[in-house]
């Protein structure tokens with residue numbers, strides 16, 4: 001088995017598309033690392049670079065500390081399972097699994113061992129048409145693993161399956177990779193799948209790494225507003241806010257109501273260096289409080305819509321906040337100077353700056369000025385976000401247990417806010433800690 005490292009890896013295609021942008025990542029021996037991000041963020045290109053199906057424009061791939069850039073795919077000893085794997089319909093399960101080994105000595109034993117690991121020992125004589133979707137998936141995995149690869153690469157292995165089976169198989173696929181103990185890179189655009197299967201998740205956007213961490217870390221402690229927005233169902237509530245000092249603490253003005261951090265809040269000092277921020281509140285950081293809590297932070301709103309889910313309701317509240325423009329959550333990454341450097345032959349040397357670092361001056365410069373309101377400063381927003389019909393996007397979303405009684409549209413609700421779980425981001429999308 002083998003640790004995999006990506007070392008300032010970049011891939012720029014001939015047409016100028018920056019698919020991977022200065023990506024550094026270490027995957028431990030035997031670890032299951034999920035590459036997660038929206039379509040086009042470069043996930044598959046990273047896998048292809050690791051497999052040797054593409055060569056990097058800059059940077060290196062290392063296996064066990066050794067650079068493998070010069071090695072052909074067949075000499076890297078990696079196994080890949082793609083979304084559209086194909087089994088040979090006229091061959092049995094045993095023949096399908098053994099296919100990569102042809103007539104190598106000891107095939108029977110290797111096939112039997114792979115089949116046992118994947119729970120296929122009882123179906124070795126069947127043909128693919130006689131298998132369930134899950135069994136077929138496992139045969140594809142067994143076939144990939146029979147050569148005992150150093151690294152296992154899975155590219156959206158469940159994407160073609162229906163939702164129910166996908167849900168069932170994701171734990172099975174992860175358990176299999178763990179049982180085999182092989183270092184695994186698993187690509188998906190499905191954040192639920194990523195959180196369910198990963199030892200660690202690497203969140204990519206625009207070819208660049210936004211954060212890598214355990215599922216709990218990336219969910220609870222997102223490094224950027226993009227990570228906060230991309231992970232979690234329902235989505236994190238993201239609103240624009242203006243910051244000003246108040247009674248030794250800090251007040252974040254959300255437009256029609258405020259949240260105040262007490263003077264002893266560790267973030268207060270850092271927050272005061274910013275005029276405008278984005279606040280993030282996961283639905284599970286909010287609790288419907290009827291009647292209103294005394295003392296603690298709270299927000300109020302009128303119920304617009306309730307989605308019933310049996311044991312709970314997802315409640316959409318019009319809380320008068322202004323949603324973060326999508327442009328802020330989907331941070332753009334192109335940088336002509338950086339691109340020119342990558343395309344230069346030989347590639348230009350450092351300095352490399354992080355994507356966020358590059359964006360910071362530009363986004364800060366574009367941020368509009370704020371204006372005074374009855375609370376202090378009213379955040380000024382991009383015109384698109386202040387259109388009357390965009391208000392539904394600004395709803396505050398929370399979960400309410402059905403047992404406590406669900407509110408009805410039109411009800412006024414007070415929601416207590418767990419300030420420890422309040423996420424704060426600057427105008428470049430970077431977390432304020």
Ligand SMILES: Nc1ncnc2c1ncn2[C@@H]1O[C@H](COP(=O)(O)OP(=O)(O)OP(=O)(O)O)[C@@H](O)[C@H]1O
Pocket residue numbers: 013014015017018019037038039040041042043044045046189
């Ligand atoms: N051979 C190629 N030539 C030019 N551009 C390419 C090539 N292959 C991929 N791209 C582009 O590189 C970017 C990253 O593609 P990639 O397939 O790695 O994304 P992805 O995150 O895996 O997306 P998806 O989830 O849709 O598969 C995309 O903009 C894609 O259009």
